[in-house]
Amino acid sequence: MSTIADRLIEDTGLRRGVSRLTPEKIEKVFKELVAGECGARLKTYVETCVRCGMCAKACHYYMSHKDPSYTPVAKVSQTMWRLLAAGGRVDPQVIYECAQIAYTECNLCRRCIHYCPLGIDTGYIISVVRRLCHKLGCTPQYIQDTAHSHSATLNQMWVKDDEWPDTLQWQEDEAREEFPGLRIPLDVEGADFMYSVIAPEPKFRTQLIYQAAAIFNAAGVSWTMPATPGWDNSNMAMFTGDSEIMSRVERAHYETAQRLRVKRIVMGECGHAFRAVYDVANRWLGWKWHPVPVVHSVEFFWELIQQGRIKLTHKYADPVTIHDPCNIIRGRGLMDKLREVVHFLCENVVEMSPNREHNYCCCAGGGVINCGPPFKNVRIVGNSIKAEQLKATGVHTLVAPCHNCHGGLEDIISKFGLGMHTKFLGDLIYELMEKPEAE
């Protein structure tokens, strides 16, 4: 039977982190973590898990490999149980193994919760393992770089303070050729909503900002984007286990919205960012709910359609299928609204099976794609189950309202030769909508 030790991948960050450790240091940090930050949840989960193995079929890694060491419970047994059994006193190499499982072989997609009669949250346990690895300084190089970027710039992509408004102005300039009256309103106090995006949008997917501006312009809504740090809603520090940086990033995001006195935050089409803002950071910062209401763009587009603010010239004719991003479906219950929006835009929707809350993850989320090239093939091969699911639909267009899902799905589409193309809702709306000033 294989274990994590049989498939270790060389990663500079992990190797260097592990080289600084001793069993004594690991034991000290582990004991502090368990005593300080863990409580009844961890204790209950660890003690009552009956090791029934029912969660195996929940996990896309297991379903793709059929290797028992990839089941959710096996990932916990190779990490947290192992650490608890040893009282945290383990060889540094064990931390390498724990880090590889926690950062690159679990997407924290929470599908296994639908399979566990006892309601054990494997995603939470794996997050605790990541927190330990972070505290021990053992994180994969690539994702750590993004966490450093959050720390230094409050955005994920090392976008400098002047580059951000510059990029927005550039997109505004471009868009004004098509829509002469279009503005990307910067720092407008009292606008109805602040639009926030993930840093990869200004960095290398600027057309998404262009499209959003075109849609908001056509819909005639009152909106703004911040001119200052706090504009990025992504949060890789959440995934490295660096709760301190995670909370700094989110505090800046909420406080920017509060400074602008907007009624709510509308977030671009990203899943993990929504998880950070909606589910994780508010609690860490001590808010039960959010100081400013938070809306994902799926819901916002749904509202615009309900209000009749988006009018189409035609519907998308080719059949499409819908990918349900974990963080906004299991994370926010947007499956019905997502379907209503897609059906509004497209003539023919072919559903994948299973779908909605029971969807298979794209295998990119949870920070896994952000661990970079060393682990790329692992996550692609580990998601062949999704490739089979996509292939079975027989369609060529895939709608996925999440950045990480796009990355992960495009990778398996390419690897398995599925001949599909992935689209954001914004892509479709921009393509299909009536463009009032376009003449």
Add this chain to the structure above:
Amino acid sequence: MHALYDLAVGPLAWLAFAVFILGSVYRLLSMRALAFKKDGAFVAYISWPHAIKSLAHWFTPFGALGWKENPGVTAATFIFHICLFLVPLFLMGHIVLFDTFRGWSWPALPDGAADTLAIVVVVICAYFLWRRVSVPEVRFVTGPQDILVVSLVGLTFLTGVLAYHRIGDNLLVTTLHILCGEAMLIAIPFTRLSHMLFAVFSRGYIASEFGSVRHAKDW
């Protein structure tokens, strides 16, 4: 042997019930205290309406995705747990014991039915043990405790069935039956059998989060 039997039905029985009841109460209360002390940001979201709705799905055979996707385990699990409670509580032999010692009595299952259900428990325990050693994803995470607790339950019912059918030395088998049952009671609060105490709460908690925070199903 008579002395051991007397010990088993007397002081050891008292001890077992005391450890089971007091141990269970202690485990539940101390876990609750720990949750309020350390998990405040999560306790805040507990919502019993969502928990009850989810538990209703999980207490329905094949009512949740996990049950549907694992039909064999699901059938075994439901039948096992139903029998596990029905047989000890409604077996004529047990009721007679309670009647003799404490004057308590309640309706019993017909002997033949109770016997069949007890055999079913033994067979399902054997099935669980078989899974533990032969199904790779289960074997991967199986430790000595997992084998021990299933064996304890299986042996309790097996010795019960043997005693009922008067197979083997009756006094010895009956005594073993009582001792196994007592060991099982004592093990409940302190081993994985504690899922009997915590399952409703762990499922109820995650149902609350899924229901009131994430607005999604957890079944």
